[in-house]
Amino acid sequence: MAQIDPKSIGAHIRTRKQQLTPLERKVLDCILAKSDFDEKTSLKEIATENQVSEAIVVKIAKKLDFSGYREFRSGLAYYKQLEVANLHNDISADDTATQVIKKVFETSIQALQETMSILDISEFERCVKILVEADHIDLFGIGGSAQIAKDMAHKFLRIGIKASVYDDSHMMLMAGAVSHPGNVVLAISHSGTTIDVIEPLQLARQNGAKTIAITNYAISPIAECADVVLTSTSQGSLLLGENAAARIAQLNILDALYVAVAKQNLDISEDNLRKTRYAVKHKRTK
CATH class of the missing domain: 1.10.10.10 (Winged helix-like DNA-binding domain superfamily/Winged helix DNA-binding domain)
Incomplete structure (x- = not known):
């Protein structure tokens, strides 16, 4: 090794x-x-x-x-x-509220620390380049992963990048079918084995789109059909499972991508941030 x-x-x-x-x-x-x-x-x-x-x-x-x-x-x-x-501890029936909070937070801390330690910087940089050069970005995800995809689309919109989110298997397949060179598809799957996400990602790649996978498992079916793979990691927990902490790590990976993409055209990004903030300003209470 x-x-x-x-x-x-x-x-x-x-x-x-x-x-x-x-x-x-x-x-x-x-x-x-x-x-x-x-x-x-x-x-x-x-x-x-x-x-x-x-x-x-x-x-x-x-x-x-x-x-x-x-x-x-x-x-x-x-x-x-x-x-x-030793950060991670399973939750037990006898835990106090203080212990529950401590264990849940420490599980997330562990996921962030270890994800940062395994993040491949060269793959990250490739991912940024692909996203910056994209004509259009599609985001695929099912269940909890769909919420992460929506968060990424929201961040991109703030800096003027319009991305489409698909969380339905049929819609993802249709999006993959009409993909073409210049398109980028970013798929999120904790397990890396979700067929409803893998199939449309494969289809998009066959049609010439660049493909990116965010997953908890470097060696998994979704990784095989992605041009770039960024891996999160988290320890398992009987009650929380791996997904809860992994989502925190994946959100941070995507936050880092968002910042890296934004700074490629910083003046434009800052201008669009001002515009989008102003557009919703009147929706806030004084």
């Missing part, structure tokens, strides 16, 4: 979980949850505890882009000692 920020080891592992089989994911989850996992944890111990062969454990490590179990153990053991690895 290429040298990466130790703080992003956990995120690196999570973003690649989708390519594992159900059994392999179960073993990985047990390893991640193992409180006494350290540099001395043997391959045999992991295999025995999970009732699998040592070869399967090694295979999991290699699928996650480590050279083998030793490199995986070293990276994970170091990561587990870091503060960022």
Whole structure:
């Protein structure tokens, strides 16, 4: 595995979980949850505890882009000692309001810190260039991802960039069907496996549009049909799930894109900001 920020080891592992089989994911989850996992944890111990062969454990490590179990153990053991690895805590029935607030906020903090550590700057810059050069931008998303898409469209409109949001599978397919070179389609999918978003993104790409994916999993079906992939990350929680914290991270990725795009033509962006603010000024109470 290429040298990466130790703080992003956990995120690196999570973003690649989708390519594992159900059994392999179960073993990985047990390893991640193992409180006494350290540099001395043997391959045999992991295999025995999970009732699998040592070869399967090694295979999991290699699928996650480590050279083998030793490199995986070293990276994970170091990561587990870091503060960022311990920010997340599951919510329990006995938690007070103060504890709930603390845990929810810390889960979001963790998602932001780790997403920033894994964000590929070159891919981010490619994304900005594609958006700046676009004739038209379409935003695809279903459910919670659709709300993120709408927020991005709102920000773009403030600086004079009109973007269309599609959150219906049929409408997305139609938009993909009439895409052409010069168009950009930005699709948001936490899991990266939502067929209703993947199919129209594939169609748009086939018709010459540039495609961008925002997802929690670097290796996923949606990543395969995107020219540029920007990855968020968040730890799972039984009650919150991954989605809640991931949305915070994805909103911040899109906020950063918005600012980066705006500053490409700063004078025009600032002028349009003044115009759009003035247009809605009378809608506010004194």
